[in-house]
Amino acid sequence: MKRPIRVLVAKVGLDGHDRGAKVIATSLRDAGMEVIYTGLRQTPEMVVNTALQEDVDAIGISILSGAHMTVFPKVMELMKQKELTDVLVTGGGIIPEADIKKLQEIGVGELFPPGTAMKDIVSYIEEWVAENRNF
Numbered sequence: 001m002k003r004p005i006r007v008l009v010a011k012v013g014l015d016g017h018d019r020g021a022k023v024i025a026t027s028l029r030d031a032g033m034e035v036i037y038t039g040l041r042q043t044p045e046m047v048v049n050t051a052l053q054e055d056v057d058a059i060g061i062s063i064l065s066g067a068h069m070t071v072f073p074k075v076m077e078l079m080k081q082k083e084l085t086d087v088l089v090t091g092g093g094i095i096p097e098a099d100i101k102k103l104q105e106i107g108v109g110e111l112f113p114p115g116t117a118m119k120d121i122v123s124y125i126e127e128w129v130a131e132n133r134n135f
C-alpha cells in the first residue's frame with residue numbers, strides 16, 4: 001500500500017464509555033494506521049463531517065450505551081446524502097446479535113463484541129480497504 005490506512009474512531013452519544021474506543025485507536029495506530037479519535041460525545045453529523053474533512057478509509061464507531069439502532073442508521077443516511085459511499089463503517093461495543101444483522105442489512109460492516117481480539121479487527125479493516133478503496 002502506498003500510504004497508511006486512515007481511520008476515524010468515534011464515540012457517539014452522551015455516555016462516557018471511552019475505554020474501548022481508546023484501546024481500538026491505540027491498537028490500530030500500533031498496526032501502522034493513521035487514526036483520528038474524535039473524543040467523547042459526538043453526534044452523527046460531527047462524525048460524518050470529520051470523516052469527509054479527513055478523507056478517511058474507514059469510520060469505527062464505539063457504542064456501549066444501547067443507542068446503536070439510532071446512531072448507525074443516522075450515520076449511514078448522512079453518508080449517503082454526502083455521497084460518502086466508499087468508506088467502511090464498522091464498530092463495536094454492546095450490540096445484540098439480532099441488531100448487528102439489521103444494521104448489516106443497511107450497509108454497516110462487521111460489528112465486534114467485547115472480547116474480540118485486536119488482530120481480528122486490524123485484519124478486517126486491512127482486507128476491506130485493500131478490496132474496496134482505490135489506493
Ligand code: B12
Binds near residue numbers: 093094113115
Ligand atoms: C467500564 C465500564 C464503565 C466505566 C466506563 C469507563 C470508561 N472510561 O470507559 C464507568 C464506571 C464510568 C461506567 C459507567 C456507566 N455504565 Co458502564 N460499563 C463498563 C463495563 C463494565 C466495561 C466496558 C469496558 O470498558 N470494557 C473494556 C473495553 C476495552 O471493551 P469494549 O468497549 O467492549 O471494546 C471491545 C469491543 O466491544 C469492541 N469495540 C468497542 N468499541 C469499538 C470500536 C471499534 C471501531 C471497533 C472496531 C471495535 C470496538 O472491541 C473492543 C475490544 O474487544 C461494561 C460491561 C461490559 N462487560 O462491557 C459496562 C456497561 C457498558 N455500562 C453500563 C451502564 C448502564 C453504565 C451506567 C449508565 C451505569 C449507571 N447507572 O451509572 C454508567 C454510565 C455513566 C456515563 N456517564 O457514561 C451498561 C450498558 C447497558 C446497555 N448498553 O444496555 C453495561 C453494558 C453494563 C451492564 N451489563 O449493564 N461503565
